[in-house]
Each structure stands twice: as C-alpha cells, then as structure tokens.
Amino acid sequence: MLLEVIIFITLALIAAVSAILVVTRSNPVISALFLILNFGALAGIYLLLNAQFIAVAQVIVYAGAIMVLFLFVIMLLRPENEKKIFSSNPLIKTLAFVIGGVVFIQLIYLIFIVRPSESQSPEVAQSIQAGTVEKIGTLLFTEYILPFEAAGFLLLAATIGALVLAKKKFE
Amino acid sequence: MHIQIEYYLILSAFMFIVGVVGVLTRRNAIVVFMSIELMLNSANLTMVAFSSYLGNAVGQLFVFFVMAVAAAEAAVGLAIIIALFRNKLTINIDELNILKW
Numbered sequence: 491m492l493l494e495v496i497i498f499i500t501l502a503l504i505a506a507v508s509a510i511l512v513v514t515r516s517n518p519v520i521s522a523l524f525l526i527l528n529f530g531a532l533a534g535i536y537l538l539l540n541a542q543f544i545a546v547a548q549v550i551v552y553a554g555a556i557m558v559l560f561l562f563v564i565m566l567l568r569p570e571n572e573k574k575i576f577s578s579n580p581l582i583k584t585l586a587f588v589i590g591g592v593v594f595i596q597l598i599y600l601i602f603i604v605r606p607s608e609s610q611s612p613e614v615a616q617s618i619q620a621g622t623v624e625k626i627g628t629l630l631f632t633e634y635i636l637p638f639e640a641a642g643f644l645l646l647a648a649t650i651g652a653l654v655l656a657k658k659k660f661e
Numbered sequence: 662m663h664i665q666i667e668y669y670l671i672l673s674a675f676m677f678i679v680g681v682v683g684v685l686t687r688r689n690a691i692v693v694f695m696s697i698e699l700m701l702n703s704a705n706l707t708m709v710a711f712s713s714y715l716g717n718a719v720g721q722l723f724v725f726f727v728m729a730v731a732a733a734e735a736a737v738g739l740a741i742i743i744a745l746f747r748n749k750l751t752i753n754i755d756e757l758n759i760l761k762w
Contacts, residue, residue: 498664505676513692528702535672536706536709539713543721544724547728551732567691577686577755578688586685590685606714621718626718637726645729655740656739656744
C-alpha cells in the first residue's frame with residue numbers, strides 16, 4: 491500500500507509539473523512533448539484506479555493519435571518562436587489568473603466540504619473490478635450501442651469536415 | 662490504506678485550472694488547443710476516479726466517448742487552424758480578429 495502511495499505521488503507530480511510546462515513554454519513543440527508526458531502520467535494514474543482499458547486507450551488515442559496530429563500541424567505551420575508568449579493585454583492576463591485562482595479555491599473548498607471518501611461503502615472499495623476490457627465491452631455493445639454508433643458517425647463527419655476545411659481553396 | 666478519492670480530485674482540479682489559464686492567456690492557437698485537451702483530460706480523470714470509487718463502469722464508458730469527441734474536435738480544430746494560417750499567415754489569436762465587431 492505504501493508503494494501505491496509513492497507511485498501516485500510521483501505520477502501526480504509529473505502530471506502537474508508537465509501541465510504547467512505545457513502552458514509556459516514558448517516553443518509549441520516542447521509544449522506538445524510535455525503534453526504527451528502528462529498523458530502518459532495520467533495513463534499510469536488510470537492503472538492505479540483499476541481502469542486498464544481507459545489507460546490503454548489513453549496511450550493509443552491521446553498520446554498516440556491526437557498528439558501526432560498536433561505535432562504534424564506544428565511542423566506544417568512552423569509558427570515563429572514568439573518572444574511574448576502570453577497575451578499582451580494586461581487586463582486579460584490579470585483576469586485569467588484571478589478567475590483561475592477563484593475557481594481553484596472553490597473546487598478545493600467543495601472537495602473538502604463534501605469529502606466523498608467518507609461516504610464510500612466498504613464493500614464497493616473491496617470489489618473494484620469496473621475497468622476491465624470485458625466489462626466495458628459488454629456495456630458498450632449492449633446498453634450503450636446507440637451512443638457507440640453515434641460516436642462512429644461523429645468521427646466520420648469530423649474526418650470529412652477536416653478534409654473539406656484543410657483542402658486547398660479552388661478559385 | 663487506499664489512496665482517497667480527494668487526491669485524484671485535487672489533481673484534476675489543478676490540471677483544469679492550468680488549462681483554463683492557458684486558454685485565457687496564451688496567444689498561439691495551437692497551444693490554446695493543447696490547453697483545451699488538458700481540460701478534457703482533467704474531466705476524464707474525475708470521471709475515472711468516481712467510476713472506480715463507485716465500482717461502476719459507466720463513468721469509464723463516458724471517458725471513452727469523451728476521447729472519441731476529443732479526437733474529432735482535434736481534427737476539425739487543427740484543420741480550421743490550417744485554413745486560418747493559409748489565409749492570414751498567422752496563428753496568433755490576438756491578430757485573428759475578423760469575427761470581432
């Protein structure tokens with residue numbers, strides 16, 4: 491159990507620090523690489539939560555497919571290495587940090603007021619087998635088959651939309 | 662003892678706030694997009710944490726759907742960025758103000 495805590499703290503620190511680095515680096519390629527590190531740490535945390543299927547999907551879909559798309563577009567556009575990475579408007583910057591701080595304090599306050607772990611029933615904590623591929627697949631192809639098909643259709647529409655948008659404009 | 666769910670929620674809240682600040686302050690459209698992915702991932706972490714905490718797989722199912730939507734969103738959004746760059750030769754969102762009145 492101590493090992494579990496050590497692994498969680500390590501992964502959480504990696505995720506938090508890499509999230510900050512994503513936002514503060516001026517080179518978008520570095521940002522993208524730190525975002526991949528963040529996704530990898532999150533996949534590890536999903537494994538700690540017994541969500542094996544989601545952990546594998548996180549690595550394949552997010553760290554694999556989506557980030558390759560991001561890196562490809564960054565290479566394609568070759569954006570200039572900006573000197574001032576944050577918005578030049580000081581009002582926007584102040585407002586952003588104020589909003590972020592207020593919402594963060596609200597969330598932390600809410601978490602410590604509600605304290606969901608105290609109302610957890612012990613038998614649920616003993617028998618966490620929710621995340622196996624078998625369980626997810628059974629739910630996905632029986633009860634949630636309609637949203638599954640809708641997600642497939644959405645991906646098809648997105649593919650066609652991306653092709654149309656990025657296609658060279660004909661005169 | 663087991664790791665309590667509060668710690669996962671705090672990590673998720675922190676990542677969400679970092680994403681919010683990134684979206685509001687950064688000027689590079691691609692980095693703004695990455696911040697949005699960060700926020701989506703923090704929501705995913707909350708859902709997986711509660712799914713594990715309740716012993717119910719439906720939360721993880723919805724994370725799967727969120728991933729599908731995020732993939733679609735990334736494809737369309739990056740295509741929009743490419744189209745914008747082709748027309749305006751910039752992806753600095755301070756300079757992209759054609760929809761402003």
